[in-house]
Amino acid sequence: MTRMRRIWSGAEGIGPAPATPGGPEVLFGAFADPALQRIARHGDGFLCVAPPPWAGDLFAKVERFWTAAGRDGRPRMVAQVNVALESDVDETRAAIAAYYAFSDCGKNMVEGMLTTPEQVREAAKHFADLGADELMLYCWGTDPGQVGRLADVVS
Numbered sequence: 114m115t116r117m118r119r120i121w122s123g124a125e126g127i128g129p130a131p132a133t134p135g136g137p138e139v140l141f142g143a144f145a146d147p148a149l150q151r152i153a154r155h156g157d158g159f160l161c162v163a164p165p166p167w168a169g170d171l172f173a174k175v176e177r178f179w180t181a182a183g184r185d186g187r188p189r190m191v192a193q194v195n196v197a198l199e200s201d202v203d204e205t206r207a208a209i210a211a212y213y214a215f216s217d218c219g220k221n222m223v224e225g226m227l228t229t230p231e232q233v234r235e236a237a238k239h240f241a242d243l244g245a246d247e248l249m250l251y252c253w254g255t256d257p258g259q260v261g262r263l264a265d266v267v268s
Contacts, residue, residue, distance in 0.1 A: 140191055146174065153178035158189025158246075164225050165239040168192060172243050192240040193249040194233075195226040198262050202228045205253040226253070230266040237267055 141152045142160040152159050152175055159175045161168050172190055179188045197205035206223050213219035227233050233250065240248050250267075252259050 138189065140189060144171070146178075149174050150178045150182070153182045153184060153188065156188070158191060161190065161192045161245070164194075165192075165236050165243075168240065168245075169243050172245070189247075190243075190245045191247045191249060192236075192243075192245045193251050194236050195222065196233060196250045196252050196259075196263065197226060197228055197254040198230065198233075198259060198266070199256075204255065208253055230262075233263065233266045 138157045139155075140158045140160040141148070141156045142162050143149050143152060144163065149159075149171070159172070161171055163171055175188050175190070195209065205226065209222050209226060210219050213222050227236055237248050250263050252263065
């Protein structure tokens with residue numbers, strides 16, 4: 114049982130009760146080794162928001178730290194990529210740039226956004242090959258049709 118689940122089990126009177134016995138699954142994202150070690154000690158898994166070329170090293174580190182922490186099994190590995198297909202691309206690039214304007218990573222976030230079906234399929238394959246349990250397509254687009262187009266791409 115993870116530390117977070119132990120904390121939840123002692124939270125009597127706070128509700129509603131979690132749908133998952135023992136509490137919700139807790140995933141953390143990180144890049145630095147000390148934070149990746151905390152994921153291995155206290156979390157249920159890793160939420161990777163790094164681009165596919167960087168993700169392999171991060172996944173491997175989390176798994177090594179998980180084993181070193183004496184944890185059974187393996188951490189849940191979830192990847193997340195920013196996407197916008199077709200009509201929303203320019204609007205979405207502007208939204209991402211504005212959102213990350215406070216930081217020095219805005220340009221990288223804009224450039225890293227997946228905008229074609231081929232890029233989405235390639236990222237899905239890359240993360241599957243790395244052992245990701247799940248890929249979240251973080252859709253920045255405002256067009257509700259994005260969901261259907263993305264479903265068609267990955268089905």
